[in-house]
Amino acid sequence: MIIDPRLHRITAAQPYPLLFATISGAHLYGFPSPDSDFDLRGAHVLPLPMVLGLDARDETVEDERIIEGLEMDIVSHDVKKFFNLLLKKNGYVLEQLTSPLIVHTTPEHAELKEIAKGCVTRNHAHHYFGFVETQWKLFSQETPPRVKPLLYVYRVLLTGIWMMRTGEVEANLVTLNESFRLPYIPDLIARKLGGPEQSTLDDADLAFHRGEFERLRAELEAAQAASTLREIPSEATRSAINDLLVRVRMK
Template sequence: MNAQIIPHELLQRQVEAHPYPLVFATISGAHLYGFPSADSDFDLRGVHLLPLDQVVGLEVGEETVEKSGVREGFEMDLVTHDAKKFFTLMLKKNGYVLEQLLSPLVVHTTPELEELKAIAKDCITRHHAHHYLGFAETQWRLLLKEKPPRVKPLLYVYRVLLTGIHLMRTGEVEANLLKLNETAQLPYIVELVERKLAGPEKGRLDEADVAFHEREYRRLVADLEVAMEESRLPDRPSSEPALNDLLVRLRVKNK
């Protein structure tokens, strides 16, 4: 399979142009999930720090910064949240923020990133399964609305379901579909990825494909529901004191 070359220097320049100091910036999206096409955009995600005078008054600064556009032929999509907002999301059953935080595709790092990664394990609960079940259902509905359906949303369906199952069974966040499939051993995953990378002509599903994958979708939904019930993960996160302490130290450091 052909992997898209990651323009590290260009991504670094996008990070350096950010209006606020960053705690971290990583790559998410198709590159993280293991099936980027030649035309896939680069989804940069991270945490920024608002200055103290923009968080203590009645008017709060930019809690979310979003920038997108084409840079030197590459489509870039940058989204960062202020540390307080991101930490709050970590305390909810939000798989996205954990995947972004723990992404191995790191563009910008600080010592606080490693501390935040260590805290993240105490944010994971059995209820994160609901995040993955909900996202899989949304993607499946989108797939059925397309005429003809595409392979891309189907890959997202399988990615989130396998991520959820793996998380419930191991407590580990893994977003790469090909790595997840080393354990799941679904024989059709590699072919689906190859079809997506081959372009639009190969990336379509016929009725027989859809019928087969609907059975697989429902089977994996049931597997995730069972994994949630059997999971030894806690019902509530225990990381709020550690996140609060880190946030205070970051604010003082950035005053």
């Protein structure tokens, strides 16, 4: 993906200095439609007086509107909040941090990505279990069911299985399917990109995909059980993140 120059200008206009800014959402997952909005995600650095005072504010900055003709969904966390989320079983922030669709970066961003390898744990499977249950409910309760939430179901399951097996973060469904080789994924992506007339499924499709959902969910459970990943980040990882936070703040 070539980064639209407007995204650089939008990022530069954010209210606080950014440690990094990346693109998440459908663009990261490998199935953006022409009208997909841009999910800009990042970590910002609040001024020292703001974090030392009694009332913390702007720990999360959100902005959802059309900017320079682009439909934007912007979410950024202050570095302390972002770093604390990394130390929990939060797959969202890992995916945002490691997204290859980079709009803004710094040396500290590169350093954090290396440190964050030690944040990947077996317990991240619980994040993907919870996420996929929500997506499956959205998909199965629709009449008629749509392709888009189904693609999110598969993306979440494959990301979780891959993480448990390899310790790596991979959020792109097209890339994941190069290993999983699910024959129906390319067709589902093509149907989503083909427009509304191709983006719904019939009852036979629903029965098939329910079986696949249950099968892959069981694979995620088995992958978690067999994983050699840590239960929680090590003290060395936590110490490295704390050191980086102090240096970023003082800088």
